[in-house]
Amino acid sequence: MAVDKKIVVLVGGVGGAKLALGLSHIVPPENLTLIVNTGDDFKHLGLKICPDLDTVMYTLAGVVNPEFGWGLQDDSTTTLNTLEKHYHFEPWFRLGDKDMATHLLRTSMLNEGYTLTEVVSFLSQQIGVKPKMLPMTDSDVPTLVETETMGILGFQEYFVKHRWQPVIRSIHYKGHENAIISESVKCALESADILIIAPSNPWLSIAPILSLPHMRDLITSRNIPRVMVTPVIGGAAVKGPTAKIMSELGLDVTAESVAHYYGDVITGFVNDTQNVELALGGIKTIQFDTLMNDLDDKIRLAQSILDWIGGWGV
Numbered sequence: 001m002a003v004d005k006k007i008v009v010l011v012g013g014v015g016g017a018k019l020a021l022g023l024s025h026i027v028p029p030e031n032l033t034l035i036v037n038t039g040d041d042f043k044h045l046g047l048k049i050c051p052d053l054d055t056v057m058y059t060l061a062g063v064v065n066p067e068f069g070w071g072l073q074d075d076s077t078t079t080l081n082t083l084e085k086h087y088h089f090e091p092w093f094r095l096g097d098k099d100m101a102t103h104l105l106r107t108s109m110l111n112e113g114y115t116l117t118e119v120v121s122f123l124s125q126q127i128g129v130k131p132k133m134l135p136m137t138d139s140d141v142p143t144l145v146e147t148e149t150m151g152i153l154g155f156q157e158y159f160v161k162h163r164w165q166p167v168i169r170s171i172h173y174k175g176h177e178n179a180i181i182s183e184s185v186k187c188a189l190e191s192a193d194i195l196i197i198a199p200s201n202p203w204l205s206i207a208p209i210l211s212l213p214h215m216r217d218l219i220t221s222r223n224i225p226r227v228m229v230t231p232v233i234g235g236a237a238v239k240g241p242t243a244k245i246m247s248e249l250g251l252d253v254t255a256e257s258v259a260h261y262y263g264d265v266i267t268g269f270v271n272d273t274q275n276v277e278l279a280l281g282g283i284k285t286i287q288f289d290t291l292m293n294d295l296d297d298k299i300r301l302a303q304s305i306l307d308w309i310g311g312w313g314v
Contacts, residue, residue, distance in 0.1 A: 002193075002194060002306045002307075002309050002310040003026055003027045003028065003031065003306060004028075004031065005031065005193035005194050006031050006033070006191055006192050006193045006194070007023065007027055007031055007032050007033070007192065007193065007194045007195075007196065007306075008033045008034075008035060008188050008189060008192040008194070008195050008196070009023065009032070009033070009034050009035070009195075009196045009197075009198055010035050010037075010195070010196070010197045010198065010200075010206055010209050011034050011035070011036055011037070011052075011056060011198040011200055011205070012036060012037030012039075012040070012052040012056075012198075012200040012201070012204070012205025012206065012208075012209075013037075013052055013055060013200045013201060013204075013205050013240065014055060014069035014070060014239055014240075015198065015199045015200050015201075015231060015238060015239065015240075015292075016052075016056070016198030016199065016200035016205060017055050017056045017059035017060070017064075017069070017198075018059070018069075018199075018292040018298050019196075019198045019199060019229060019292070019298065019301065019302060020034050020056055020059065020060060020131075020198065021059050021060055021295070021298050022292070022295075022297075022298030022299045022300075022301055022302030022303075023131075023196075023302040023306075024060055024130065024131050025295075025298075025299045025302070026299060026302055026303055026306070027131075027302075027306075029130035029131045029132075032131035032132070033131065033132045033133075033134060033188045033192075034056060034131055034132065034133050034134065035134050035135075035136055035185055035188065035189075035209060036052050036053050036056050036120075036133060036134065036135055036136060037052045037136055037200070037204075037205045037206070037208050037209055038050060038052065038053065038116070038135045038136050038137065038141065038208070039136075039141055039142060039143035039155065039173060039204070039205075039208030040052050040143060040155050040156065040159075040204075040205075041053075041140070041142065042142060042154060042155070042156050044093050044095070044156075045095070046107070047095075047100070047103040047104065047106075047107045048103065048106050048107045048110055049093075049095075049103055049156075050106065050116075050120075050135070051070065051156070052205065053120060053133070053135060054070070054099070054102060055069070055070045056133060057120075057123065057124050057127060057129055057133060058070070058071070058072060058127075060124075060129045060130075060131065060133075061124075061127040061128045061129050062128070063127070069239070071094070071096050071099055072096055072098045072099050074098075075096030075097060075098045075099055076096060076097045076098075077091070077094065077095075077096060077097065078097050079095070079097055079100060080094070080095060092160060092161040093156060093160050093161070094160075102123065105123065106119050106123060109122070115138045115182075116135045116138045117134060117135055117138055117182050117184050120133050120134065120135050121133070132188070134182070134184050134185050134188060135182075136181075136185065136208065136209045136212060137179045137180060137181060137182060137185070137212055138180070138182055139175065139178065139179035139180055140174075140175060140179075141173050141174065141175050141176045141179050141208055141211070141212070142154060142155065142173075142174050142175070143155040143171065143172070143173055143174075143204060143208055144171070144172045144173075144174050145158040145166075145168055145170075145171055145172075146168070146169045146170045146171070146172065147166035147167060147168060147169065148166065148167040148168075148169055149166060149167070150162070150166050152172075153166065155204070159204075159241075164240070164241040164244065167248050168245055168248045168249065169248075170249075171203055171204070171207070171245075173207070173208050173211040176208070176211040176212060176213070177213060178213075179212050179213065180213075181212055181213070181214065181215060181218070186218065189218050189219060189222065190218075190222075192222065192224060193224055194224060194225050194227070194306075194309055195219065195222065195224060195225070195226040195227070196227050196228070196229070196305065197226075197227070197228035197229065197262065197265075197266065198229060199229040199230060199231040199238075199290060200231060201231060201237075201240055201241070201242045201245070202231065202242070202258055202261055202262070203242075203245055203249070204240075204241075204242075204245070210265065216265060219265055220264050220265060225267060225268055225309045225312055226265060226266050226267045226268065227266065227267070227268035227269070227270060227305065227309060228258070228259070228262055228265075228266045228268070228269055228270065229270040229290055229301075229305070230255040230258060230259075230269070230270060230271050230272050230275065230290060231258060232246075232253060232254060232255045232257075232258055232272075232275070233255075233272045233274050233275065233290060233291060234272070234274040234275065235253050235254065236253070238291065246258075254275070254276075255269075255271050255272065255275045255276075255278065256276075256278055256280075259278065259280055259283065266283060267282075267283060267284065268283060268284040268285070268286075268308075268309070268312075269283050269284070269285045269286075270285075270286055270287075270288055270290065270305055270308075271285055271286065271287045271288075271290075272287065272288070272289065272290040272291070273287045273288065273289050273290075275287070284312070286308050288301060288304045288305070288308075289301070
């Protein structure tokens with residue numbers, strides 16, 4: 001089953017959090033490290049917001065809003081409603097009242113000089129997350145989206161305010177060339193026995209991680225199973241703009257396109273049973289039901305992936 005191996009997962013967003021949760025139920029926490037996208041991070045109302053980090057953290061802590069897959073369950077929006085009613089502030093980015101506690105504490109700690117890695121470690125441990133969570137970098141690497149009609153938008157403007165409707169021309173990871181991989185991330189990758197790329201959006205969640213200087217070289221230098229899970233099922237994404245973005249970037253909306261995008265970063269590819277069977281030349285492939293509707297699905301997929309990798313002789 002490979003659960004006695006050190007497993008590192010590149011993750012971002014709801015789909016990635018689902019697989020991370022499944023893995024957390026079968027892999028001892030000391031053997032599971034999650035490297036999370038921070039390209040979505042931004043400042044809002046003076047607060048440091050880290051959507052992917054929070055989604056993964058809330059999911060693993062068992063407190064995520066089950067309806068949305070993000071935010072806290074049983075949350076309210078009294079603060080935002082008051083801003084809108086009395087101060088005519090447009091509440092385009094939903095911050096729940098409970099959720100705001102996370103942002104307040106994180107912003108305060110960052111202002112006191114703690115690194116994002118230190119803050120994530122503290123918050124995740126306090127809320128009850130057992131596996132190690134690491135931001136991809138302590139540097140700011142905001143994702144920017146160049147659109148046909150609205151110019152360049154910050155990621156949250158594109159994704160939330162405009163509901164990912166503007167047509168994309170290109171995607172940029174601002175400042176990535178000067179970002180620094182933390183020692184924690186570097187050590188996790190150097191000691192990993194298995195690397196898994198979760199079924200997160202390749203261009204919005206995983207590419208920011210891979211854009212960091214030396215990250216691709218660090219990953220490809222490791223002679224270990226490096227397996228990705230398709231985010232595309234039956235020519236569509238389960239959730240979010242993956243398929244739309246692929247089409248706008250001139251790519252076929254297929255699992256094969258995603259596999260080719262990752263290139264030599266991966267040595268294994270988990271395809272979905274609804275997709276066409278693939279032969280990728282030098283890359284091991286397998287087909288599983290990758291749709292994760294409930295906890296049993298998440299655990300089943302995680303188990304299947306690790307059993308398959310275990311058969312490699314790892």
